Amino acid sequence: MGKLINRGFIAVLLFTGMAVFAQDFKIVLDAGHGGHDTGTNHNGHMEKEIVLKTVLKIGKILEREPGFDVIYTRKTDVFVELRERANIANKENADLFVSIHCNGVNAASAYGTETFVMGLYRAGMNLEVAKKENSVIYQEKDYQKKYKGFDPNSADTYIGLSVQQDENLNQSVVLATKIRDGFRGLKKNDRGIKQIPLWVLDATTMPGVLVELGFVSHKTEGAYLDSEAGQDELAQTIADAIIDYKNLVRGKSVSSREYEKKRVEKDDVKTVEVKTEKTAEKSAESVATIAGVVFKVQISASNRNLDTKPANFKGLKNISKEKEGKLIRYFYGETSDYDESKELLAQAKKKGYDSAYIVPFKNGEIISMGEALKNL
Numbered sequence: 001m002g003k004l005i006n007r008g009f010i011a012v013l014l015f016t017g018m019a020v021f022a023q024d025f026k027i028v029l030d031a032g033h034g035g036h037d038t039g040t041n042h043n044g045h046m047e048k049e050i051v052l053k054t055v056l057k058i059g060k061i062l063e064r065e066p067g068f069d070v071i072y073t074r075k076t077d078v079f080v081e082l083r084e085r086a087n088i089a090n091k092e093n094a095d096l097f098v099s100i101h102c103n104g105v106n107a108a109s110a111y112g113t114e115t116f117v118m119g120l121y122r123a124g125m126n127l128e129v130a131k132k133e134n135s136v137i138y139q140e141k142d143y144q145k146k147y148k149g150f151d152p153n154s155a156d157t158y159i160g161l162s163v164q165q166d167e168n169l170n171q172s173v174v175l176a177t178k179i180r181d182g183f184r185g186l187k188k189n190d191r192g193i194k195q196i197p198l199w200v201l202d203a204t205t206m207p208g209v210l211v212e213l214g215f216v217s218h219k220t221e222g223a224y225l226d227s228e229a230g231q232d233e234l235a236q237t238i239a240d241a242i243i244d245y246k247n248l249v250r251g252k253s254v255s256s257r258e259y260e261k262k263r264v265e266k267d268d269v270k271t272v273e274v275k276t277e278k279t280a281e282k283s284a285e286s287v288a289t290i291a292g293v294v295f296k297v298q299i300s301a302s303n304r305n306l307d308t309k310p311a312n313f314k315g316l317k318n319i320s321k322e323k324e325g326k327l328i329r330y331f332y333g334e335t336s337d338y339d340e341s342k343e344l345l346a347q348a349k350k351k352g353y354d355s356a357y358i359v360p361f362k363n364g365e366i367i368s369m370g371e372a373l374k375n376l
Contacts, residue, residue: 035079
């Protein structure tokens with residue numbers, strides 16, 4: 001059942017790494033802005049209202065799922081300080097933090113979704129986005145004292161922020177990727193996954209993402225964001241990504257099970273006679289090869305460009321990397337056999353890469369597991 005934590009000062013925890021798993025998976029849903037802070041406002045579409053409605057829809061979906069403990073930073077039109085949003089998540093020892101926002105600029109042509117993870121990069125538009133989302137600090141009393149010199153408009157401030165543990169960043173990228181893939185499935189304009197310094201992410205001690213649903217300043221997209229149907233669609237997409245992420249980190253990948261089921265169904269249709277186990281395995285491999293799908297295991301994501309030598313990856317060989325914006329995703333192994341990719345995944349986890357997961361590629365490009373299913 002969802003709940004709202006009373007406001008009050010809570011010290012930010014200073015530890016790093018993942019919180020110890022409780023019986024339920026704790027997720028904090030953060031609807032950006034609120035109260036006198038309306039967020040961006042264009043063409044009669046107000047960010048604070050859109051994100052609150054969407055967050056409540058996400059929460060309602062997750063509350064129907066077994067094993068979720070949903071916590072909200074706000075459930076009504078109230079102003080919650082950035083510091084308090086992070087405090088709520090840290091006090092609850094949450095497993096995940098998801099902050100929902102909308103974009104808005106003077107250029108009416110800009111549109112599309114974006115997903116942000118914590119980080120230090122400050123280039124062009126990214127710095128401007130960071131300033132916009134962090135500027136709410138100025139609306140808080142005694143902000144100079146509370147944020148100890150943190151100046152949302154100072155580039156030096158962003159250079160001075162410390163990056164959290166790579167594992168948290170890696171898991172944040174995992175969730176961001178799942179959300180991004182879901183948006184792509186809705187045929188949304190994907191503006192990418194970006195790593196920028198946002199206080200509400202950098203002050204939390206667990207994996208987290210900030211999602212920009214789209215631009216209220218774009219005539220068509222703004223109307224979509226402010227519609228019941230649009231909010232329902234976006235909420236379901238984000239909730240599905242969160243559920244898949246939860247299953248992944250708890251060692252139970254829904255996508256993987258669906259892939260196997262789909263592959264077996266196709267194999268059964270193509271087979272007239274009863275196969276031996278060896279024949280079935282050979283057939284499964286040939287199906288994956290014909291489909292042109294290659295599987296790799298993502299073991300980490302970082303802002304550091306590391307040499308792919310085994311010494312940098314706990315002795316694992318056959319490491320490759322893909323650059324996405326300022327982030328670099330590192331992969332272990334490569335195979336067209338899905339069963340073999342599960343063995344690679346087990347090897348990576350045995351080396352300590354607990355958040356590793358299987359990623360399908362086609363024609364050298366990363367695709368979603370759902371898109372890979374279509375190729376079977």
